[in-house]
Amino acid sequence: MPEPKKMHIEIDKKSCKRCGICQGLCPQQVYTLAKDGSPEVTNPERCTNCHLCDLRCPDFAITLEVLA
Amino acid sequence: MALSYKDYLEPSQLPHMWCPGCGDGIILRAYTEALAELELAPKDVVTVTGIGCWGKADDYVSTQAFHGTHGRALAFATGIKTANPDLTVVTLMGDGDAVTIGGNHFIHAARRNINLTAIVTNNYNYGMTGGQYSATTPLKSKTTTSPNGVAEPGFDVCFLAEAAGANFVARTTVYHAVALKNLIKEAILHPGFSLVEVISPCPTYFGRFNVHPSPVNMMNWLKDKAVPVQKYREMSAEEQYEHFAVGKIVVKERPDFYTTYQRINGGQVAAEEGDGNGR
Amino acid sequence: MNRPVGVQFMQGNEACVYAALDAGAKFYGGYPITPSSEIAELSAKFLPQVDGVYLQMEDEIGSIAAIIGASAAGKKAYTATSGPGFSLMQENLGMAVYAEVPVVLINVMRNGPSTGLATRPAQGDVMQARWGTHGDHPIIALSPASVQECYDLTLRAFNLSEKYRIPVILLSDEVIGHMRESLTIPERDQLEIVNRKLPDVPVAGYKPYQTGEDDIPAIPPYGTEYIVHVSSSCHDESGYSHSAPQTADKLVSRLHRKIEKNKQDIVQVEWFGPEQADLTLIAYGAVSRVAKQAVVNAQAQGLSVNLLRLITIWPFADDEVQAALAKAKAVLVPELNLGQVVREVERLNTFGTPIHALSRIDGEILLPAQIMEKIKEVLK
Ligand code: SF4
Ligand code: SF4
Ligand code: SF4
Numbered sequence: 001m002p003e004p005k006k007m008h009i010e011i012d013k014k015s016c017k018r019c020g021i022c023q024g025l026c027p028q029q030v031y032t033l034a035k036d037g038s039p040e041v042t043n044p045e046r047c048t049n050c051h052l053c054d055l056r057c058p059d060f061a062i063t064l065e066v067l068a
Numbered sequence: 069m070a071l072s073y074k075d076y077l078e079p080s081q082l083p084h085m086w087c088p089g090c091g092d093g094i095i096l097r098a099y100t101e102a103l104a105e106l107e108l109a110p111k112d113v114v115t116v117t118g119i120g121c122w123g124k125a126d127d128y129v130s131t132q133a134f135h136g137t138h139g140r141a142l143a144f145a146t147g148i149k150t151a152n153p154d155l156t157v158v159t160l161m162g163d164g165d166a167v168t169i170g171g172n173h174f175i176h177a178a179r180r181n182i183n184l185t186a187i188v189t190n191n192y193n194y195g196m197t198g199g200q201y202s203a204t205t206p207l208k209s210k211t212t213t214s215p216n217g218v219a220e221p222g223f224d225v226c227f228l229a230e231a232a233g234a235n236f237v238a239r240t241t242v243y244h245a246v247a248l249k250n251l252i253k254e255a256i257l258h259p260g261f262s263l264v265e266v267i268s269p270c271p272t273y274f275g276r277f278n279v280h281p282s283p284v285n286m287m288n289w290l291k292d293k294a295v296p297v298q299k300y301r302e303m304s305a306e307e308q309y310e311h312f313a314v315g316k317i318v319v320k321e322r323p324d325f326y327t328t329y330q331r332i333n334g335g336q337v338a339a340e341e342g343d344g345n346g347r
Numbered sequence: 348m349n350r351p352v353g354v355q356f357m358q359g360n361e362a363c364v365y366a367a368l369d370a371g372a373k374f375y376g377g378y379p380i381t382p383s384s385e386i387a388e389l390s391a392k393f394l395p396q397v398d399g400v401y402l403q404m405e406d407e408i409g410s411i412a413a414i415i416g417a418s419a420a421g422k423k424a425y426t427a428t429s430g431p432g433f434s435l436m437q438e439n440l441g442m443a444v445y446a447e448v449p450v451v452l453i454n455v456m457r458n459g460p461s462t463g464l465a466t467r468p469a470q471g472d473v474m475q476a477r478w479g480t481h482g483d484h485p486i487i488a489l490s491p492a493s494v495q496e497c498y499d500l501t502l503r504a505f506n507l508s509e510k511y512r513i514p515v516i517l518l519s520d521e522v523i524g525h526m527r528e529s530l531t532i533p534e535r536d537q538l539e540i541v542n543r544k545l546p547d548v549p550v551a552g553y554k555p556y557q558t559g560e561d562d563i564p565a566i567p568p569y570g571t572e573y574i575v576h577v578s579s580s581c582h583d584e585s586g587y588s589h590s591a592p593q594t595a596d597k598l599v600s601r602l603h604r605k606i607e608k609n610k611q612d613i614v615q616v617e618w619f620g621p622e623q624a625d626l627t628l629i630a631y632g633a634v635s636r637v638a639k640q641a642v643v644n645a646q647a648q649g650l651s652v653n654l655l656r657l658i659t660i661w662p663f664a665d666d667e668v669q670a671a672l673a674k675a676k677a678v679l680v681p682e683l684n685l686g687q688v689v690r691e692v693e694r695l696n697t698f699g700t701p702i703h704a705l706s707r708i709d710g711e712i713l714l715p716a717q718i719m720e721k722i723k724e725v726l727k
Contacts (some may be wrong), residue, residue: 015082019089024284025243055101055245056287058093059083060074081587114420114569119579126576127588132569134419135578135588136412137442143409147416147424148569150400151374155420155570173412176405326400333395 002048004028006068009041015061022053022062071107073100078130085124089283091242091268092122095189098245099158100129102252113156116145118165121195121270125160139170142177142186149184153326156256157184164194167223168203178232181260183324187252188225188263191270192278199273210277225265230318235260237318239297241267241290244314251316260324267294267312348396354531359497360385360427360524363453363517364393366501367425369538372451373399374424376413378406378432381465382521383455386427407435414450415443419577421568423505427453431462433472434479440514441480442579444602447556447564449508449543453501453517455524456632458710467710468521470632470683476516477661483599485606487613488516488661490631491523495530500658506541507613511605512563518660520683522633522712546573554584556598562605606662613659616667620646620653626726627675629668629692631657634681634713641718652722663691672700677725681705681713701725 009030011022016038023031023039028046031039031053047064054062077100086092103113113131117123119138126133132155136144141159149157166174166188177186193211194200201211201218204225208217229237236258238251248266255262269275269286279289293311295303300313323331351357351365363386367375375390391401399422404410407428414424428436433454443450456472458464472479476488487507489500497519504515546553546565550572556564567573576586581598583589606613620642630638635656645652655671657664672678672692678700680689689704696702705721707713 017083017088019283021089021283021287025287052245055097055249056094056242057097058086058088058090058283060077060093060097078587111572111574112570116416124588126578130574132574133576133578133586134416135576135580136415137438137579140408140412140439143404143412144416144419146402146404146409147374147376147413147418148420149416150402150413151417151420151422151424152568152570172405173409176409329395329400 002050004046005049005066007044007047007049008065008067009044009047010063010065011039011041012061012063013038015059017059019058021056021058025056026053071104073097073104076100076103076110076130077128081127084128086121087272089269089271089286090121091191091266091270092125092189094242094245095122095187095248095266095268096125096128098249098252099160099187101249102256103131106253106256108156112154113158114148116141116148116157116159118161118170119196120162120164122160122162122189123165123196139165139168140173141165142170142173145184146177146180146182149182150326153183158256159184159186161186161188163188163190163192163202163204163225167225167228171203175228175232178229178234178261178263180325181233181235181322183259183326184261185252185255186261186263188265189268190225190265191268191274192222193270193274195270195273199270199277209274211274226263226313226317229263233322234263234318235320235322236262238263238316239265239267239312240314241294242269243287243290244294258319260322348393350535351532352534354529356527356529357494358385358525358527359491359494359519360455361389362494362497362530363427363501363519364389365532366498367451367505368393368397369535370502370505371423371540371542372425372505373397373422374402374414374417375399375426376402376404376410376417376424377426377428378404378410380429380432382457382524383427383429383453386453407432408439411436411439411443411450411452415439415448418448418450419569419575421570423449423509425451425453427455429455429457430459430472433475437475437479441482441484443514444480444484444486446577446579447512447566448514448577449512450514451501451504451508451517452514453519456518456520458708464710466521468633468683468712469708469710470520470634470687472518473660473684473687476518483603485513485603486516486661487511487513487606487659488518490518490657490660492632492635492656493523493530494526494528496658497523498530498532502538506539509541509543511609512543512566513606518632520633555586556582557584558601562601562608610662613662614664614667615658616664617656617658618653619656621651622653623674624653625651625676626722627671627678628652628654628718629657629671629678629680629688630654630682631660631688634683637713637715638681638718640715641722644715644719645722650722650726657688660688665695668692669695672696672698675700677701677703679703679705679721679725681718681721683707683713
């Protein structure tokens with residue numbers, strides 16, 4: 001299993017079209033969806049920096065940053 | 069300074085016009101990521117597009133760009149690349165552009181082995197005009213012009229390119245986003261005609277009529293349909309009908325058109341070299 | 348290759364190729380079609396010798412697309428075709444007008460419609476050259492009447508195309524294309540060669556379709572420091588798509604303006620015969636040669652006839668034709684179609700001058716005697 005990393009995950013709310021792909025397909029359940037369908041970063045400590053969310057975000061809305 | 073995919077996007081043109089969950093954005097990300105990792109300067113890359121939802125992609129890039137007429141991207145690109153072989157030329161076409169209205173240019177660009185890359189987004193229908201069927205729509209699928217199911221079988225884009233003589237042929241999906249980026253890089257580096265077919269969701273039309281309107285469900289549907297090419301070749305016809313092959317389907321080193329043209333017209337080509345296809 | 352110089356004897360189609368090479372053309376994309384194929388064959392032979400490329404495309408749609416692409420990448424590019432192929436080129440001809448990509452199309456006209464009589468002359472594509480592609484657009488078309496003019500006007504077609512960034516059509520025909528006669532090819536240093544202008548503004552903030560007073564954009568080929576965005580969709584000065592109504596209006600208006608205001612430079616005609624005559628013939632291409640003979644014959648019989656020969660077909664020689672309509676008692680327009688240029692003449696007739704048409708559509712050239720017969724009928 002890939003090790004979790006200390007990450008900062010940023011979602012650009014202006015670009016996000018609330019497709020749900022990041023939340024639906026993150027292998028580590030880092031995201032949850034708010035009532036309006038917007039993704040929220042609720043478990044950043046579980047992120048393994050696998051890049052499956054930012055590369056799959058159709059709207060370039062996710063930025064991953066490794067903190068440590 | 070390391071380049072980022074953002075260096076290949078034109079911020080003034082974003083956000084893009086594509087629907088929520090449309091695969092086009094994922095492919096554009098992979099394309100620009102690939103350019104960044106290859107460290108190609110935007111001025112040395114010409115992005116050539118056709119018409120359709122994916123045909124809008126040129127408007128979002130900061131590279132040199134040519135947005136042509138429907139189906140003709142490869143013919144324009146053939147002129148561009150042949151006139152200036154130093155340019156990196158990448159055509160972005162949908163299934164309509166590449167193998168329906170533009171099918172003739174597609175097979176001939178592959179046959180000629182023009183040294184360029186074709187990224188074909190296959191979402192099994194015409195999204196831009198409202199979800200009509202194309203030449204890749206699978207038999208019996210419902211579209212706005214086949215309300216009871218389409219009566220024609222669809223092309224297999226990769227096998228078509230292989231039969232026509234393409235040097236590099238690969239297929240993947242937007243679900244496999246990392247593989248997608250890497251295949252695009254490999255295709256750009258590979259001399260001769262290289263194709264990356266990307267199976268991509270159009271949740272708004274094809275998805276809604278045939279699979280599911282949810283982008284997440286469409287992504288999982290792609291995962292379930294995709295099988296590695298080796299495994300695909302061992303499948304029965306019925307199983308094959310339910311799946312498509314992903315991975316590298318053709319990798320060969322046939323000399324590209326311009327190289328051959330220069331050598332033949334310089335009188336240097338040896339008769340025994342053949343055409344690289346064993347002929 | 349050995350460049351022919353001085354007095355030569357050759358075919359019209361051949362002369363087109365020598366002129367293209369002299370103009371600096373380095374790319375041919377085409378699909379062979381009668382009666383233009385000699386242009387493809389000679390181009391295939393000579394282009395590799397001048398570091399150029401001959402590309403035989405899969406069809407005429409691909410042919411014009413390839414030359415547009417090659418031109419955008421910096422090579423002067425041309426194609427040759429005839430009616431059926433010219434029809435297939437129409438969509439992308441409009442693209443070249445709209446995106447302002449210089450290219451030269453040589454259309455050696457043959458009898459139609461459809462496959463028609465492939466080896467027989469006609470002048471049936473005059474209106475297709477003008478209006479064949481959809482939407483409002485300007486166009487330049489030139490009509491050679493001799494082998495000399497096949498050379499001169501092909502060279503001029505490249506020059507006008509480069510200068511105004513517009514596709515230029517050489518409307519040749521089967522007679523002129525296949526006719527052999529002598530011509531004079533100038534020394535290379537006697538040639539006037541025009542190359543498209545390049546930007547002299549900073550790279551940062553460069554907008555390819557921003558123009559000055561001349562309304563002509565300065566666009567470099569792909570591969571320089573400038574980023575060039577070429578689009579078949581409605582675009583603003585940046586070249587990126589822009590669909591606001593005022594953007595569409597501004598672009599198409601400018602495309603027209605850059606040609607309209609330069610008509611003096613573009614339009615060429617030739618007057619033949621007496622300055623003042625009772626009857627003026629208006630003709631072009633192969634038929635204008637016959638018309639010249641008819642003028643000579645008519646004069647010998649004491650009839651007062653002259654000829655206005657249109658060298659530039661589009662934009663139309665409005666002023667010159669109006670001058671003819673104002674001076675003559677009658678005008679006769681002989682052409683190898685059912686009346687295409689004659690309609691333009693009628694459009695300009697604010698003088699009430701009687702206008703007559705003489706048509707031939709059987710794949711044969713009009714003869715001097717036929718024109719003579721019509722002259723007599725009109726002047727009776
Ligand atoms: S990189 Fe994205 S998809 Fe991967 S674990 Fe982290 S949040 Fe989830
Ligand atoms: S994948 Fe991107 S667009 Fe879709 S919900 Fe997540 S952040 Fe928003
Ligand atoms: S219609 Fe389909 S292909 Fe077009 S943007 Fe929407 S989802 Fe994408």
